[in-house]
Amino acid sequence: MYEYRSDRSEVEVPYSDVLSFVLDGPHAEAHARKKESLVPADRSELSSPACAIGTDSLQKYLYPVLFLAIVGSGATFLGLNPSCTTGETDHAIKVANVKFILVQPPCFEAMASMAAQSGIPSDHVLVFDGELSDHEEETSNLHTWGKLLSHGEQDWIRFDDEESAGTTPAALFLTSGTTGMPKAAVHTHYALVTKYLVTQDRPKPYEVRRLITVPMFHAFAAVLVHIAPSVEGCTTYIAPRFKLDSCIGFAKRYGITEWPMVPQIISRLVDSIQSQAEHSDTLKSIRLVSCGGAPLPLELKRNLEKLLHSEARVAEQWGMSEVGTITNFPYPETDDSGSVGTIFPNTRIRLRDAEGQYISQDECPGEIIVHTPSRMLGYLGDPTSTNVVLSPDGWYTTGDIGYCRKGKWYIVDRAKDIIKVRGWQVAPAELEACLLGHPQVKDAAVIGVRRQGDVSELPRAYVVHDGSGVISLSEKDVATFLQDRLAGYKSLDGGVKFVETIPRNTSGKILRRVLREMAEQEGFNTKIA
Template structure:
């Protein structure tokens, strides 16, 4: 079944009750009937504009109750939805535009400068950019409003001949090298993901009320709204995670379920306002994007309902949710149980491989990466671990990919930006653990260029911050005499990661000997200067 037919399968059941609600202003809401009508009007408007099957439409906006109108409407006219992180800088956005080749872009007014700059760089005219102006005060003169795409009449959505092969979504995913790729996700992928949340909600010992502040284009988030509509679960939408607002929404509206990144769980557990009884209604907190040890969950868990659970989700853009915790299970350090329809096996080298009911179709315009993602019909996850009794434990990552505040970061992408600085001769990026169990941050190892004027750590960070999203900017910069590489020139990230683990300099400006490279790597003792 296609995603829209599955989501709106029962159009008359509780159709007039608010289903998507603005967390900051609950008077702003959409019922299922209102949402369905808005989606059908957008379908008609997009088709009248010339958007049809196979055409991509890009959305660059913060989460909102009306974001789902765009999401469903684009897919409903036969188009392919793609969303981007609002933190993207023009160069990152231009890469995504060049890759996905959208015919039309819808952007929040605050994001129009970077969006128009990136669109122009890719040869997309300003007339193809619409503003997602949700309030009169936010409009930008001279840019078309997205409301002009809402036709006065409604039109039914297109039902693809084969939902298992019909692309619905180009989802950005960072690889271990180079710039981010786009995974091609079919309708069946999203239906299988939403089906799990919908079926699990049917057996809960409480009435679910949801709150999400997740990016709506991220695959950790995409099952939430379709399953909420299908199961008639009121869902409060926040544009971003703000801890005081989060606490107030949970307390005021009796939220029972929410979805968080590990650093937020750690932060909430240390927040006295969160641990003073305000979150007692919460029964399930799902987290994904990185692991979080049980001791780091405990402070927040004690602040929730006595029968609550903080549960892991393990997966990847290419496969969606593969495992998840179950409310009745005894807590452990696994990443949960394998979800129905999925199979996980361990390769001879320890890498976890996955088969599932509806995985990605491949990477857009990247046959080499698509072929490399599969091994004997199994999707490679890049994670090393084990499977026992239907549960999965993840112990390491085979890939170099970083997970920073649940966002994927390609070290090669960050390195490429740093290397473009005239004062830098060489660079490498690895992840270092924060130490509080909430994940890792990027650390850059930098070789200064001869005669480059002695570039500083702050200059490296500023240069990177002007070109990349904040979460990709190195939190730490270590200046070195050389970058360890093998005889073919490949950066030995393992050496750098071991150094970061075994020797964390304590004082800014302190020079320390932290690495000695083996003879096959030219046996160099490198002296480092730390700045963080």
């Protein structure tokens, strides 16, 4: 069967534990005075490598320190989204079999309650006390993370053999949960080291100064925030929380040269700067904006490029929590065709059509199947779900539909999101991209629905009006705009509904299950026939 391989040179990945790779590398001398204090002498406090530690909205500049300390202690890291509901957090704690929780004081009571319900001892819920005064610590009943360091220091758990590196869990990353409840993807030390090494660019003619506004608990941050700064020695600025005006100010004040973003932040950024003439040169130091998580409309990409350095690149990439990043554009490559890049080293891709046959020709869309050493071991405690997506020989079924054109990859849509209209396959992403071309449409999402008695699905659009324009925008205007630009079977025969926001996860992916629930309440059937 035909396989696509990278044109880039293969990368040799050492069988190293994460801490040895990070702290014994090129900048080992700079780390020498700090690294021992990361790991408590009594590792029994952190249980075994099978345990996980939930980390919730901590002071962000210390988040990477905690990540490395947890992994170096032989435990497994799990980051939790502080905006999760009680039910979502409780689910994460149980599915990941969490044994310890580090949490900020404002979140302590809620987390302690959930911990108790899950059988986690109260002294295993540790407050990150960087925000507590000595008096508060003495007079409260809170257990602080200083407990972990009360037994002295010792070196981290080291290994350099293939079996240990390839089977020892280092981190759990919750999947996006776009369908059903999230699962915990298990990533080994070898997978994390691989994720970093395959992303390495050619030397750049500028000093790298990164601004981090991506969620620290996300899989994307594992390499960019927790590993790269220490290995590369590059300056990394971490925004305490995402506030657009503050981040724009950081970019100018610190001469930021690289800023990873998702399309929703890019949209807000462009709108803000274009509406304030005094900020027109604020982003002129930026040389690279890497973008992932959701498709980036071409017009938005071009509008952003006008605000950046004259030699700046706005480069899309593609990947997922289970396997890491799979494609990107290495320096100095760029693109203006909507591609998500070329294949990373050490990675192979196959394409499979709807009948399960493998595709061997360019520009023929199919479901993407990936083989990469950065892949997960599986979903923790869920062999059934693991076997659905991961074959015994390591091929991961992504669920994304895409194709290759002259070495560049293009993502069409999610296999499960494809709308089947009278035998035709309609990709929601294509319709959404068209709708975003309307000057009065700020955001849009499309799902398939059925009316009572219908056999075929019908595309239905949820649209966010930008509030501008002298002439009000109607549902018919939106439908006509799309109908005039696409084939008839792609028309919005399921209707148009204006909403205040499009539900998205932290990576910017549309939460179509939420839209389907809305459509069900509106009287439509969204079940797959």
